[in-house]
Amino acid sequence: MDFAIPTDLQDLSARIGGFVRDEIIPLEKDPRWGSHGPSEDFRLELVSRARAKGLLASHVPVEFGGLGLGHFGRAIAFEAAGYSMLGPVALHCAAPDEGNMHLMAEVADQRQKERWLRPLASGESRSCFAMTEPMGAGSDPSLLQTVAEPVAGGYRISGRKWLITGAEDARFVIIMARLSSGERAGAATMFLADMDQPEIVLERQLDSMDSSFTGGHWVMRFDNLFVPEEDVLGAVGEGFRYAQVRLAPARLTHCMRWLGSAVRAQDIARDYATRRTAFGKTLAEHEGIGFMLADNDMDIHTARLAIWHAAWVLDQGHKGNMESSRAKVICSEAVWRVADRCVQILGGLGLTRDTVVERIFRDVRAFRVYDGPSEVHRWSLARRIAGGRG
Structure with missing residues (x-):
């Protein structure tokens, strides 16, 4: 190695x-x-x-x-x-732009890349990814309820989505919908659509505990939205396969970014603990605080190794589904523990916005839910292990 x-x-x-x-x-x-x-x-x-x-x-x-x-x-x-x-x-x-750029680079045709990917890659525009639904697709995408009806020249899409990150001010959306009829009835398909259409309605912005994603999170619906055939992303009926092209690397890049925030929280807590004194010595010299800093260091190191290994597997051309699931659970839970300990080390200061630790603490809690809750990834890993595919 x-x-x-x-x-x-x-x-x-x-x-x-x-x-x-x-x-x-x-x-x-x-x-x-x-x-x-x-x-x-x-x-x-x-x-x-x-x-x-x-x-x-x-x-x-x-x-x-x-x-x-x-x-x-x-x-x-x-x-x-x-x-x-x-x-x-x-x-x-x-997110979600980074994942959408990766997906489009892999799946979109040249015309779609020039129309949507190029301005997105330049930072000129933003995008959103509409798969999650209020009572349907989420952790179990097979529950997809948004439908695309084949019509002359394209499709008519109807349905409601929620927790759609960055929908406000996004230039375009990637929609996941199932075909309502035809040879591939029931099969999931991805569609590209400009957001400035009256059939795309932003119903309400959700109040969530995290605050680091531009545009926030939205409930949105599609009211018989027409999408021409040439704006199908990839092949008809292959939406779930393309979702894995996007989601396995995207959940790993979440880990990468949040690891940086964990390092920041640890640096703030360490600097405070080496300057603040109590009971005759610095906080870092007290075993209870020193052990928390040590536990943070081990969690950061373990998360980094899990990320690097999963990244290496993807770079070898493998799907990396198991490795990215493993890394996602390890990293999301490790980063949460680091942020929690840092709040505790900072004491009253950690409860305020005088440092960014409080904001990191709130935001990283959500990471144990989005891109697959820890429980879903553990269930997926367990199935692979029990089936001899570990």
Whole structure:
């Protein structure tokens, strides 16, 4: 095994780290970062800063302006970006856009790439991914209720979605719907659609505990939306297969970004514990606090190794479903423990917004739910293990 990080990735990580510390962290108190995430005008300002440094969307294929980083390269770059929760927004590698860019690079035809992927990759536009439903598709996508009716020249889509991240101000949406009739009746299919159509209705913005995703989370519906045949993403009836193309890497990139936030929380807690005194010595010298810092270090290290291994598997051309599920559970729970301990180490300070730890604490709790709850991933892993596929 060779755990050495290539020099070019070390240099990229250092550049991203310096950019985040010098230009992004000072903006964390900007009022445009509200309870539903950064506003669109704030996002565009952040993106322009990253673009000026040549750091925008490094994961995107070179032909669309990125560096074409592989999955291990993303692990290094995205952790550095995640040191501030605004970092991935600035570098345009945040969800859901990062996952949508990866999916379209793999599945879209050339016309679709030029129409939707190119402006998305440049940071000019945003997107959303509409699969989750209020009483249907979520952890179990087979419960998909949104339907696409084949009609002359295309499809008519009807249904309701919820928890659709970034729907507000998104330029386009990738819709998952099942065919209502025809040879592939019941099969899931992905569709591309511009958001500025009256048949796409944003019903309400959800109040959620997390606040780092631009545009927040929405309930939206499709009222007999017409999508022409040429805007089917990939092949008809292959929606679930393409979902795995998107979701396995996307859940891993969530891990990468949140690992950076865990490192940030640990740094804040460590610095505080080495300066604050109580009962005749610094907090770090008290065994109870020192042990929490040590546990944080072990959780961060374990999560990083799980991410790197899953990234390596994907870079070898394997699907990596089991590895990404494993990493998702390990990382989401490890990062949560780190944030929780850091709040405890900071004491009263940790309950306030005088540091970013309180915000990290709230946001990372949601990560144990989205992109598959821990319980679903454990169930999936158990089935593979019991079936001899581990």
